[in-house]
Amino acid sequence: MYLDKILKDVKKKKELSTISDEFVQGIVEKHLRSNTKLKAFFEGHELKTLSRSTKYKEFIKKIRAELRKVYGVYAKENFEKRENFLREGRYVEILKSHLSTKERLDIYPQLYKKIWEITGKPKSILDLACGMNPFSLRYMNLEDVTYLAIDISKEDAKLINKFFKQEGVKGKAKVMNLLKIKEKNIFEKLPQFDVAFLFKFLDTTIIKSRKIGELLIKSIPAKWIVVSFSTKTIGQKEMKKANRDWIKKLCEKLGYEVKVLNFKNEIFYVIRK
Ligand SMILES: C[S@@+](CC[C@H](N)C(=O)[O-])C[C@H]1O[C@@H](n2cnc3c(N)ncnc32)[C@H](O)[C@@H]1O
Numbered sequence: 001m002y003l004d005k006i007l008k009d010v011k012k013k014k015e016l017s018t019i020s021d022e023f024v025q026g027i028v029e030k031h032l033r034s035n036t037k038l039k040a041f042f043e044g045h046e047l048k049t050l051s052r053s054t055k056y057k058e059f060i061k062k063i064r065a066e067l068r069k070v071y072g073v074y075a076k077e078n079f080e081k082r083e084n085f086l087r088e089g090r091y092v093e094i095l096k097s098h099l100s101t102k103e104r105l106d107i108y109p110q111l112y113k114k115i116w117e118i119t120g121k122p123k124s125i126l127d128l129a130c131g132m133n134p135f136s137l138r139y140m141n142l143e144d145v146t147y148l149a150i151d152i153s154k155e156d157a158k159l160i161n162k163f164f165k166q167e168g169v170k171g172k173a174k175v176m177n178l179l180k181i182k183e184k185n186i187f188e189k190l191p192q193f194d195v196a197f198l199f200k201f202l203d204t205t206i207i208k209s210r211k212i213g214e215l216l217i218k219s220i221p222a223k224w225i226v227v228s229f230s231t232k233t234i235g236q237k238e239m240k241k242a243n244r245d246w247i248k249k250l251c252e253k254l255g256y257e258v259k260v261l262n263f264k265n266e267i268f269y270v271i272r273k
Pocket residue numbers: 070071074100101128129130131132133150151152153176177178179198199200201204
């Protein structure tokens with residue numbers, strides 16, 4: 001079927017190869033829904049010769065570009081390198097391999113200390129759109145914690161699961177598409193957590209951040225939710241709208257308390273539901 005072919009071709013690029021099929025398919029389908037002519041073209045075309053057509057090539061490029069925006073651009077090292085770092089226990093190298101965690105390296109000890117001062121030390125953490133953040137566990141200074149990490153890459157989930165096992169942490173990493181919150185409560189089957197992290201997710205380019213933000217914040221099963229945003233662009237320039245006041249307004253509307261922690265490159269909103 002042409003859809004399987006598209007998925008396979010999109011994922012031929014190494015840096016995109018670990019993203020879950022379901023996530024890629026969602027993006028492909030979204031594009032085809034808004035371009036029914038192209039969909040009909042793909043459906044009517046012989047599969048064997050499809051990759052030779054310009055329309056097909058351009059479509060694959062477009063999907064890859066979108067995926068790079070939400071995922072690829074942050075993942076600096078490839079999977080094998082991270083596996084080696086994991087085996088050698090070089091977790092800082094893994095943190096350095098992802099832009100978001102790399103930038104946070106200097107602030108991690110202070111950051112978690114400040115968060116726990118507000119929330120109290122948690123016994124359970126839900127890390128949403130986690131990237132490599134679970135590898136910062138040692139900076140959290142927690143004795144006994146249950147950890148659930150969620151992102152869209154199967155390979156990253158495997159890596160994080162190995163890490164939990166290696167470190168004897170009661171943790172699990174799962175693949176879940178947070179954008180599905182538009183359709184249903186994806187957290188229905190999860191238990192309640194003390195603290196949830198939603199670091200640097202709501203600004204990822206393809207999502208309508210405010211609406212998704214509201215849906216997520218309302219349904220995340222945690223007493224405390226820590227939402228963060230970058231205050232610098234990927235090119236390290238100061239952002240024009242570094243403050244996300246809409247988060248504060250949203251919390252006011254929902255009757256949630258919110259405290260702000262400002263760090264060098266990142267702003268954190270600590271929300272109490
Ligand atoms: C900027 S990175 C932040 C990673 C991590 N939260 C941190 O701050 O260190 C954004 C992350 O969101 C993940 N992501 C993007 N779209 C997603 C979705 N629909 N569902 C779950 N995770 C997603 C990406 O794979 C990536 O790891």
